[in-house]
Amino acid sequence: MDLISYGDSIPEGDYRLHSAFANAINFRKGKVIVSLVPPRAGAGPFNVVLKQLPPGAKRLRSTRFYFYIDENRLRKEPEARYSSGVPNTDAAPEAVQAGVEALAVILARRSPPKSLAFIFDPALEKDFSRVFERHLLARFKKALGFFKAGDYVHGVKTMRGLGLGFTPSGDDFISGLLAGFNFARIGLRFDTGARIEQIFFCAEGSNLVSNAFLRCSYEGKVNSQVRRLMKALGGGDPAELETAAQRALEKGHTSGADFCAGLVFALREVFAS
Secondary structure, three states: OOEEEEEOOOOOEEEEEEEEEOOEEEEEEOOEEEEEEOHHHOOOOOEEEEOOOOOOOOEEEEOOOEEEEOOEEEEOOHHHEEOOEOOOOOOOHHHHHHHHHHHHHHHHHHOOOOOHHHHOOHHHHHHOOOHHHHHHHHHHHHHHHHHHOOOHHHHHHHHOOOOOOOOOHHHHHHHHHHHHHHHHHHHOOOOOHHHHHHHHHOOOOOOHHHHHHHHHHHOOEOOHHHHHHHHHHOOOOHHHHHHHHHHHHOOOOOHHHHHHHHHHHHHHHHHHO
């Protein structure tokens, strides 16, 4: 069992098994979720990336120098520690804005059906065909109306927990919003602190995993795919932006697309203000 990387935000302590999937084994300590993931999943603030996932793992312990997974001990090598902070960029805001618009086009073209990519192409609303899905779409659009009007509190309250899946689409979108406004604040030096606080104040709900992702975005921490995508926005390389977007979209069924939709929505709001 080889340790490839580990997140910079994993507290020391004992964790109990929360959930297990083919490509992730999640452990919980209080409100913290730490995930054992394979290399394809990539680094993240709370990810422990292993060459191979240990089947049937039941226990995780994190100490200053080691991870213990059941009876296996893995040393925390300093060079394997992933730094999850939102990146700074030397790109001009106009270059990033152009990248954001290009990303919106990519999302409309490449996102899976029934994601929030319909924001960038209303023709995608046709995928919400069943009665329940049409009601869901109406709620999404109502929340977006609040966000566009600058009413982040009602927007979050309407969007929070909305949708299906391990993490609901609405939660993923809000997480993307927070990441986008933090990228604007840290990477582009826009004053978005008040918006970040308004959004996070009522963002957390009953989904523990969603809450963990939301807090990461609030604190300006992102996984390696999102970090790469943020860097590509101002890089002026269409091929790299396309590749980075595709990697970000691979998360979950619609989770990656919904997160990216929130990211683009936030950055568009910043550039429009």
